[in-house]
Amino acid sequence: MSRHRRVSGLVALLLLAVSPTGAGGAPLPGVREGLDLPAARVARPVLLAPPGTAVDVPALRARVGPLLGDNDLGRHRGFIVYDLSNDRALWTVGQDRSYIPASTTKLFTALAALETIPADTRFATKVLQSATSSAPVPRLVLVGGGDPLLAGEEPAPASGTLPRPATLSALVRETVRALRAEGTRRVSIGYDASLFAGPAVNPTWERDYIPGDVVSPISALWVDQGLGPAETGERVPDPALSAAQQFGAALAAQGIRIVGSPVAVIAGEADTELARVESPALAQIVQYVLEVSDNEGAEVLLRHVALATGRTASFLGGAAAVREVLAGLGVPQDGVVLYDGSGLSRANRVTLAALVEIFRRSADPERSLLRGVVTDLPVAGFTGSLAYRFTEPASAAGRGVARAKTGTLSGVHALAGTTVDVDGTELAFVAIADRVPLRDTLDAREQLDRIVATLTVCGCAASP
Known part of the structure; x- marks a missing residue:
């Protein structure tokens, strides 16, 4: 007998074994119509959603405050943390100031690109x-x-x-x-x-x-x-x-x-x-630009945002387009000044409120196409511009948990991103220092890593 006939015969026997009817469609003797199977149980989720426990702000300040006071961060530093799980502002230091954003500017460019250009667009x-x-x-x-x-x-x-x-x-x-x-x-x-x-x-x-x-x-x-x-x-x-x-x-x-x-x-x-x-596709380009902090790619995206909004594809046209798009999304523009899309310009200025609002808008379940601004960020200690960060014992707790966009110019150091603390609460944060003495460059970067790691392991849940 050929292999094909053996397989066909086996299939036929299996069909008879599970079918309550014969070849003509009539029920087989002694077999009830339909299979007598137990009711299926509803599957439980493999990964439960984070509980999103509310954060005790005084406890958070007590843990992070001393780190923010470190002299390595220079004389002009800012910090903001926002509870994304409960949509609640927690704590801000330097709220009324503007800062040189360096490459965190790319967050503005990326969000505007995802908002105005279809994600599957190819150039x-x-x-x-x-x-x-x-x-x-x-x-x-x-x-x-x-x-x-x-x-x-x-x-x-x-x-x-x-x-x-x-x-x-x-x-x-x-x-x-x-x-x-x-x-x-x-x-x-x-x-x-x-x-x-x-x-x-x-x-x-x-x-x-x-x-x-x-x-x-x-x-x-x-x-x-x-x-x-x-x-x-x-x-x-x-x-x-x-x-x-x-x-x-x-x-x-x-x-x-x-x-x-x-x-x-x-x-x-x-x-x-x-x-x-x-x-x-555009979505892949945005991911690449954010992950490796690609300056040229960000400037090209800036011009595509300008074209998508009917403006001239130039530095000025792109910067105006990005600000208009972000204002339409509810990102506050007071104190924000943009001259490029990459953050290479020292004339750029941003506020902590504007940066953290980027993450609020990206986390909005009604705007799932913008989620890439968060999910495409480098992973601390593993990918992109954070591959070689969070390596010291004092910052290792953030590895594999925190995601952040770096910002680096001479004297300027920033981390802006999200993390999930030990209580399951998703936090958005911005930590920025833009007057760091050159001699303190490496120490300032490590101090920012420690701040984010401390957020991650804070255990600052509010008492029930």
Whole structure:
């Protein structure tokens, strides 16, 4: 007997064993209609929701207050803690002040992006064939769509890159196939980065940020965020031109002859699309930006928020758009001043109330799409910009529990995020010090870690 027949026979026997009817649909002798099974029990949840015990504020102050008074934090520090489980403000130090936020600015940018742009949006980098070129050879136009993560090559599997980016190499392969299909062997190259406007370098940034390899000029078209060849690792002065040059060189390596040098153009509506690659979804980009504190990615998101709200995709347009969106969500704007989306500008100012409201809005069950602002934050001691924090015995209790966005500039140190205390209460917190002497840099960071760890293990539940 074949294996197929044995299996079929077994299935038939099983069906007869569980079915109360025969082949013709009539009940089998001695078998009642339906199976006589006990009533199913309702499954209990595997993980119970945190009880959210109310916090005793005096006890909290007694535990955290001495840590906030440490001289390593400098002369200008602020702290706020909010009970998300019970929607209750607990304690604020420095409530009426504004602070330099550093990279906690990215929380504002991320929330505005998730609020205004669909989470599954992808940003396309395209190759068009110009319909208006009068040149003797066809002109290809490389069009930037504001993909912040477009890479030259596919990253190695062990590189840990998240999410997996679109690549210039894939775009070249698709372009070469299209050119060969139409018999084209010679082209000229144009490039269009006009989606973004205004200066590529923020006038409020420190002058050494660009030559000092801190950040690239912001562009709607770049490869590897404006980094040059791997052997140098330096940032290029014109990321869009560099992308076009790399594109042309890759085409030439595939046997396509490049005529002339790349030129900046504006793509025409009648141009024909030959190839495209698309970025990861917006939600993944936001996660990446928050986890690794990606400055370039945050500035690109700022411009997409501007476009989504009908503004010019520039520093000014993006900052105005973010403030408008957050005001609409109920995030207080008094005392908030934004000049960029990454927090590199020392001219930015935020309040503790505005920062903690970011977490309140993100935790709102009616706005589940915004939850990523909390869930995408680095995990203390494990991921992203917190991978090597919370390592000392005095702060180890926060490892694996607290999630926070770091903020770091010279003299500025901040942690803003959430934790769950030993009583099961979810707490939002902001701890920031923006006048830290340089000699106290490492001590100040460790002190902020201790503050968050103390919140986590406080055991400050109010008496019933």
